[in-house]
Amino acid sequence: MVYLSSTRYEDAYQRIVDGSAHSTGTSILIFASIDVDAICGLRLLTTLLKRDSIGHKIIPVNNYSDITQMNATLIESNLQIRTLVFLNCAAQVDIQDLVNLRDGLSVVIVDSHRPFNLYNVFWNEQVHCLDDGDVEKNMGELRSAFEDIEFSNDTDDESSDDEAGHKRGSDSDGEGKKRRRTGMxxxxxxxxxxxxxxxxxxxxxxxxxxxAYYAQGSYYGQSCAVSMLMLAEQMGMPLSADLVWWAIVGATSQYLLHQIDETGYALVVTRMRDLSRRVSLNSPSIPLPAARDKTTEARRSVNYSSSSQALLDSQLGYPTDTAFTPYLDIVEEEDDEGYLKARAGVSTAAEAGLLTSSKIAAQSADIAESSELQFSLLRHWSLANAMQYSPFVARRLATWSSRGRSRLDLLVAKLGLSKAEAGAPFVHLAPELKTQLFKRMAEIGADYDMADASYRGFVRNYGWRKSSLSGSDMVQALLALLQPVEGGQESGFFMAYDALSQYPVLKRGIEGAMEMQKLVVGQGVTMLERQAVKTLRSFRLAMVGMETQTMFGSAFALRQLALFLMQTLRERSKVAQSRLPFIIVAPLTEDRLLVLGVTPIVGGPRVEARFKSQFAGETRNKFGMVFEAAAGDLGADIRQGFFDSSVLEIKREDFSAFVDKLRRHL
Known part of the structure; x- marks a missing residue:
């Protein structure tokens, strides 16, 4: 058995430890896909490796070509390398096609992409794949089928037949053989x-x-970050707020990008709820700074982490017991906004605009479950902006029309906020207004087709000098940092990695996320206004203009735009058309295009119950196979080596013929 069930993840780490013990230098190469979940899983793994003083090298990879190149330059020539770890990559292909598995080299694969390549999970003892439960519970028959095909001898029947006949004669000519058969x-x-x-x-x-297993299409399993958290637990790593938070962010990215369904996300929420309560109860007390009147009450220490529910109440704006105002002489970070304002002569944190009204929210660094509204980055700008640039609000109210914009204004008014209050930074709203917002949204949401405006999530507070963050805020910030920049995607990868522990970098990501939301919703609304999405017989097709080359030249932003357009049209179409898959095309360079296919997570192509996944259900994305078949028919220069098989690059001149081929396969 070369797959590891969820109770045996520690065996994978033991392989890493054993490999490092037999090497005098860096013995571990970690290949991490450039995505949010992989980065969160990487952060968890490196924390564990640093605890055990195990040297390692991190290699961001974007496609299979990157791995084969690293095999030629780093692995084959370096016998010190004893272990290769793949995070969110390599599970779907036979790893032996990517790297040379010499003696003494072990491979650990922690990948949420599915389906697994069966050679990785049932064949090679040098390869260990972490299973989320689907292999153990649902693939017993498939394993028997694979082993029968790979290990049984096709000549067994013939030889047993001949041996039975040989007992009745020993003639060596053709007639003798015939008599052996007929004489049986x-x-x-x-x-x-x-x-x-x-x-x-x-x-x-x-x-x-x-x-049938390979033909079912692509889907996703358990988050890489959640798997790494489970491994850390099994290795006796003391749980901290950071470790649990990184796992939450990784799983939230899957949910926001529609890689897992509601049922799969509910499993994660239940698991993370218990862990977040554990780390919150174990958090140390944080003393209040002494007030200037030196009163005994102000000097006392309070355990602000005693109640996760209290933290949740403070985040939602519900009143808590006592407000307090610490002084800025406790600010130490010179890159902190509060420090700069204190140097400028501001006397209190309240005057600096950096203080929440709750002492629990102000000082606690806990994680708590929360009810999140689908308003983009609500805690970091105004309610008006959060709603205007929310894909959810835009598609439910049809804000590309004058009637939709009027309904949005009416909704804000019915929430009980004036235009000035709606346009003010959300963190500056009075607690009673925040309380009213959540209550009123629950009451009138159904009138605006927003009964499902809220979902269960998690929020983390970073202290009174820093804004609170939800899991979705973190995901949006990391996606923004992963956008291609002047230094290339590798530069964005390490910025996102640093943002998980460095607040100034994270703040930069939040600012970038705001701009990305404006671009995604703005471009989507423009395309809907111009009716730029074509509905064909078997799929929908959207073309993004050349003027957006720098904005949508990466799969991250393009996927968000595709999901916005697909969900909007799905909710406003006839039943038959609502299930159509969606293809979006954007310029990558002047002569090459980026093509991405997405499938509705609900109502999309389904598979047999025996292949059902606990995280993605029965919905599958078959664009990987369809793209490959169309490319084979066309014989054009197409690059389809991404870890997400529903993404490819194609020459602009070949695209029209490629679409014609797609019609035959969809």
């Missing part, structure tokens, strides 16, 4: 023929089962 006992001959027929039938069934 008739009943035994019939039995052998029936046995051979059953074996052939079973072999054909096994082949069809394996083919």
């Amino acid at each position: 006992d008739p009943d035994e001959f019939i039995r052998l023929q029936e046995q051979r027929a059953k074996k052939r039938e079973l072999r054909q069934y096994h082949q069809s089962l394996v083919q």
Whole structure:
């Protein structure tokens, strides 16, 4: 058995430890996909490796070509390398096609992409794949089929038949062989023929089962970051708020990008709720700074982490017991806004505009479950901006029309906020207004087709000098940092990695996320106004103009735009059209295009119940196979080596012919 069930993740880490013990230098290469979940999983893994003083090298990779290149330059020539770890990459292809598995080299794969390549999970003892439960529970028959195809001997039937006949004669010529067959006992001959027929039938069934497994399409399993948190727990790593928070962010990215369904996300929320309560109860007390009147009450220490619910109440604006105002002489970070304002002569944190009204929210660094509204980055700008640039609000109210914009203004008024209050920074709103916002939204949401405006999430507070963050805020910030910059995607990768622990970098990501939301919603609204999305017989097709080359030249922003357009049209179409898959195309360079295919997580192509996943259900994305088939028919210069098989690059001149081929396969 080369896959590891969820109770045996520690075996994978033991391989890493064993490899480092036999090497005098860096023995571990970590290949991490350039995505939010992989970065969160990487942060968890490196924390564990640093605790154990194990040297390692991090290599960001964007496609399979990057891995094969690293194999040629780093692995084959360096015998010190004993372990390769792949985070959110390599599970879907036979790892032996990517790297040279010499003796003494171990591979650990922690990848949420599915389906697994069966050679990785059932074949090579040098490869360990972390299973989220689907292999252990649902793939027993598939394993038997794979082993029958790979290990059984096709000549067994013939040899057993010949041996049975050989007992009745030893003629060596053709006639002798014929007599051996005809001279066989008739009943035994019939039995052998029936046995051979059953074996052939079973072999054909096994082949069809394996083919059906690979043909089901792509989907996602358990978050890489959640798997890494489970591994850390099994290795005895003391849980901290950071570790749990990184796992939450990784899983939240899957939910926001529609990689897992509601049921799968609910499993994660239940698990993370328990862990967040544990780390909150174990958080140390944080003393209040002494007030200037030196009163005894102001000097006392308070355990602000005693109640996760209190933190949740403070985040939602519900009143808490006592407000307080610490003084700025406790500010130490010179890059902090509060420090700069204190140097400028501001006497209190309240005057600096950096203080919340709750002492629990102000001082606690806990994590708490929260009810999140689908208003983009609500805590970091005004309610008006959060709603205007929310894909959810835009598609439900049709804000690309004058009627939709009027309904948005009316909704804000019915929430009980004036235009000035709606346009003010959300953190500066009075607690009673925040309380009213959540209550009123629950009451009138259904009138505006927003009964599902809220979902269960998590929030983390960074102290009174820093804004609170929800899991979705973190995901949006990291996605913004991963956008291609002048230094390339690798530069963005390490910025996102640093943002998980460095607030100034994270703040930069929040600012970038605001700009990205404006671009995504603005471009989507423009395309809907111009009716730029074509509805074909078997799919929808959207073309993004050349003027957006710098904005949507990466799969991160393009996927968000595709999800916005697909969901909007799905909710406003007939039943038959609502299930159509969606293809979006954006300029990558002057002569190349980036093509991305997305499928509705609900109502999309489904698979047999035996292939059902606990995180993605029965919905599958078949664009990977369709793209490959169309590319094969066309014979054009197409690059399809991304870890997400539903993404490819194609020459602009070949695209029209490519679409014609797609019509035949969808």
